[in-house]
Amino acid sequence: MIKKSIKETVKNAHIINDKLNIFELILESDGFGIPYVLSNNISTSNIKTTGSTKILENYFPIYDATIYKKLKKQGFVLVGKTKTPELGLTTNNHSSVLAVTNNVVPFSISATNDASLRSYNKAIVFKPSFGSISRHGLFVTSSFNSVEIQANSVSTCAHLTDILKGKDNYDMFVQDDATNYLLEIDKLTENKLFKNKLFYFKTNNKEFNDLIKKLTNIGFIIEEIDFDSKLVEMISTIHKIILMVEASSSSANLTGIPFGKRGKGNSIEDIIIDSRTNGLSEILKRNLVIGNYFLQKDNKETYLKAQKIRSLVVQEMNKLFKKYACFISPVNNVQTEELLIANLGGYPSITLPFKNIGLNITSSLFNDCKLLQIAYIIDSLGVDINV
Amino acid sequence: MKDIIKHSLKDLMFEIENNSYKIIEKEIEEITKKMEDFKEPNIEPMIYPINLETFELREDEVEEEYNLEEILKNSTSYLNQVKVPKVIE
Numbered sequence: 321m322i323k324k325s326i327k328e329t330v331k332n333a334h335i336i337n338d339k340l341n342i343f344e345l346i347l348e349s350d351g352f353g354i355p356y357v358l359s360n361n362i363s364t365s366n367i368k369t370t371g372s373t374k375i376l377e378n379y380f381p382i383y384d385a386t387i388y389k390k391l392k393k394q395g396f397v398l399v400g401k402t403k404t405p406e407l408g409l410t411t412n413n414h415s416s417v418l419a420v421t422n423n424v425v426p427f428s429i430s431a432t433n434d435a436s437l438r439s440y441n442k443a444i445v446f447k448p449s450f451g452s453i454s455r456h457g458l459f460v461t462s463s464f465n466s467v468e469i470q471a472n473s474v475s476t477c478a479h480l481t482d483i484l485k486g487k488d489n490y491d492m493f494v495q496d497d498a499t500n501y502l503l504e505i506d507k508l509t510e511n512k513l514f515k516n517k518l519f520y521f522k523t524n525n526k527e528f529n530d531l532i533k534k535l536t537n538i539g540f541i542i543e544e545i546d547f548d549s550k551l552v553e554m555i556s557t558i559h560k561i562i563l564m565v566e567a568s569s570s571s572a573n574l575t576g577i578p579f580g581k582r583g584k585g586n587s588i589e590d591i592i593i594d595s596r597t598n599g600l601s602e603i604l605k606r607n608l609v610i611g612n613y614f615l616q617k618d619n620k621e622t623y624l625k626a627q628k629i630r631s632l633v634v635q636e637m638n639k640l641f642k643k644y645a646c647f648i649s650p651v652n653n654v655q656t657e658e659l660l661i662a663n664l665g666g667y668p669s670i671t672l673p674f675k676n677i678g679l680n681i682t683s684s685l686f687n688d689c690k691l692l693q694i695a696y697i698i699d700s701l702g703v704d705i706n707v
Numbered sequence: 708m709k710d711i712i713k714h715s716l717k718d719l720m721f722e723i724e725n726n727s728y729k730i731i732e733k734e735i736e737e738i739t740k741k742m743e744d745f746k747e748p749n750i751e752p753m754i755y756p757i758n759l760e761t762f763e764l765r766e767d768e769v770e771e772e773y774n775l776e777e778i779l780k781n782s783t784s785y786l787n788q789v790k791v792p793k794v795i796e
Contacts, residue, residue, distance in 0.1 A: 382777045450756040463755045489765045493757050550745065557741050568719060575720075578789055579781035588791050589720070596721035605723050606731050612715040613735055622742050627752030629745065634753060666756025685756060 353397060357419050359430035360401040361408045363457035364388050371407045371459040375580045375599025385457020386488045387429060387467055394483055402428060406604050407460040409567050412436040417443045420470045427471040427480060431458035433563055435659035437468050438671040441651045441678030445470050446477040449686050450666025452497065456490035462566040464559065464663040474696040477670065478502045481688065499689050508693045510645035511539055516658060517546045527677050528650035535698065545640060551633060555657040555664065558626040564611030565623050571608065634665040641684035646694055651678030670695045708732045
């Protein structure tokens with residue numbers, strides 16, 4: 321199938337030979353013939369989609385994820401599926417980012433539940449607001465689940481958001497959005513940003529501070545906020561509890577009976593147990609047990625408390641977003657609490673690469689346009705503000 | 708704790724390796740301790756970033772249909788049905 325797609329790509333490239341600069345093409349021709357990759361936890365009909373889990377090792381979906389359907393309609397050509405953490409739930413994997421940074425494709429799209437891709441400081445990674453792009457066809461959804469775009473420019477992210485956004489009958493959270501992000505990208509209206517007083521990793525603080533100085537010099541107002549450190553320190557814990565509780569429920573359809581690798585047994589129950597025991601990794605199973613533990617009657621108060629702390633974090637952030645356009649934080653290949661805030665609140669968030677560190681910018685829910693405008697300015701001055 | 712984990716395994720319908728019990732137990736203890744140390748906020752719990760009450764359900768209409776052959780190709784099937792062991796004696 322991939323060979324066939326590559327053949328199609330080459331054929332299409334010949335047709336549009338006079339416009340072979342694919343970066344320009346993304347902006348000018350709505351994607352005709354442009355190759356890209358999707359992470360392997362996004363449903364593509366008749367193309368093997370394993371979610372990097374053994375139980376789906378020979379799974380060929382019968383339906384297309386909404387985002388894949390939209391990209392196909394625009395003429396983009398899928399040339400591969402990238403490795404993901406198992407069902408988007410285990411350890412980090414940056415394959416979809418590397419496909420872009422190594423110039424294999426001009427952009428890639430992933431389905432994630434955390435901030436691992438945005439923690440990589442060598443590529444532009446954009447997470448649109450929760451409810452902006454349909455999640456239909458993403459494996460093992462959670463309330464943190466979102467589509468992320470990896471690209472070589474902020475304007476490519478804006479253009480792809482224009483293509484992928486919009487109401488979808490298969491995802492009740494997604495509403496119509498008339499904004500044209502690409503047209504609005506150079507119309508910056510706000511320049512007031514905030515950052516946390518503390519950083520959650522110990523290296524490269526000087527480089528980040530130098531970067532802040534340079535942003536101030538080009539006209540941004542950046543103020544320092546003293547976050548409640550006890551609250552911030554709870555973020556990864558509550559993210560883990562909520563994600564694993566939700567995943568333990570949404571992965572229950574992986575039985576090996578209607579689809580997936582079937583195990584052995586003399587009863588349906590035995591087949592399911594064997595399929596799941598051998599089809600899911602030990603690390604994933606441990607996480608699912610933790611999720612199920614906090615769903616049990618005696619422990620559910622902890623789960624409820626985690627959801628309340630999530631509310632508190634979002635409430636505090638929303639107060640700040642009334643005063644500031646965006647929140648900025650350093651990125652250094654570590655998934656920090658600050659990056660996970662975007663998952664908790666469903667906020668739009670983008671990571672921009674600089675010389676040795678990255679800069680993450682996060683805005684309030686559905687303020688994707690404002691976020692992309694600020695990112696566009698910073699990225700377009702990238703050469704000058706490299707530290 | 709081992710019994711509670713076993714209860715979870717029954718719900719989740721899989722088995723784990725023996726050494727996983729201790730790893731899970733340790734992690735649950737750490738999470739529980741951290742959660743206990745934080746005062747419970749007096750606030751509504753957040754389920755989704757967007758309030759579900761503001762949305763309407765779509766009409767229950769068939770938009771796309773799949774043929775049986777396509778649906779069954781990912782399973783062990785027999786005579787156009789998913790094949791499972793006998794459940795009635």
